[in-house]
Amino acid sequence: MKITQLFQEHGVHTKAEKGSHIFQEGERAESIFLIQSGTIQISKETESGKELTIRICSNEGLIGESLLFCKLNYHATTAKALEASELLVVHNDALELLLTEHPSLMMDYLKWIQTENMKNQSRLRDLVLHGKKGALFSTLIRLANTYGEFRSENEIYINYALTNTEMANLCATSREMINRMLNDLKKHGVITIGKGYITILDLQFLKDEIDCENCPLSICRID
Known part of the structure; x- marks a missing residue:
């Protein structure tokens, strides 16, 4: 069970x-x-x-x-x-x-708890080591892993709409800061945004900028 x-x-x-x-x-x-x-x-x-x-x-x-x-x-x-x-x-x-x-259920529950702890540790690592940029870039990667539809190796459509305020809440920063960073990513062709939906055009760039450790997909998620 x-x-x-x-x-x-x-x-x-x-x-x-x-x-x-x-x-x-x-x-x-x-x-x-x-x-x-x-x-x-x-x-x-x-x-x-x-x-x-x-x-x-x-x-x-x-x-x-x-x-x-x-x-x-x-x-x-x-x-x-x-x-x-x-x-x-x-x-x-x-x-x-x-x-x-049911000891097997206890093990299943403990695995869930441990996975949640590892998710939290990885988010804190990105925020502490790379600041607001790390928070945004890692959040985009996690959103891609959770809600992404891969259109090519690097291009991913995030099938979940977010306002800039909601994105700011995920990154523990202000909406104004998120606006500036997202606009900078759009200017450099890293992402596009339409009606709240983000498409990542260069996933590898985001990973390189935060020294991504390529954590398992079960850890690098937003859920």
Whole structure:
């Protein structure tokens, strides 16, 4: 049995309308969610009101930052539906019991946790080593790996529309900074943008600029 099958057998079905919150930062974390359809944004807000988008999750993505086997825990992030979504919910107590009874499921869950940790570490590495440019370039690469449609070896159409403000939230910077960097990439023929959809014309350039380590596709993603 896999984690997804566990949710299908034991989860409670719920729906989230576009713009609604599945959980919010600071709330008691009591359940974990499996996305069946739709798109969910995981974000964190600073005291000044600035929003940082951490992940954009879709089908079969697990969300819910609760630490299992820890009785006092609160969500460190906020989950918002970017479109009408359907999810399966399993309470922490039930999931803890099921994982305890099925060691193979526990291993599957631990692998998911480890993959998420590696994703976060790689994003932090790019931001620390290469600053705002690294954040943007690595985000474009991750978007290509998650939503990209390859038209040639280097040309990739990202089939997911983003405003510059949404892109700025993903890169932990301002919309004005993103505008300048995107315009510079367009000027040099690295990308094109039409109606919010980005096409990468020179993927290798982006990789070279941030000393890309060619992480596995399971790590270099935005979801």
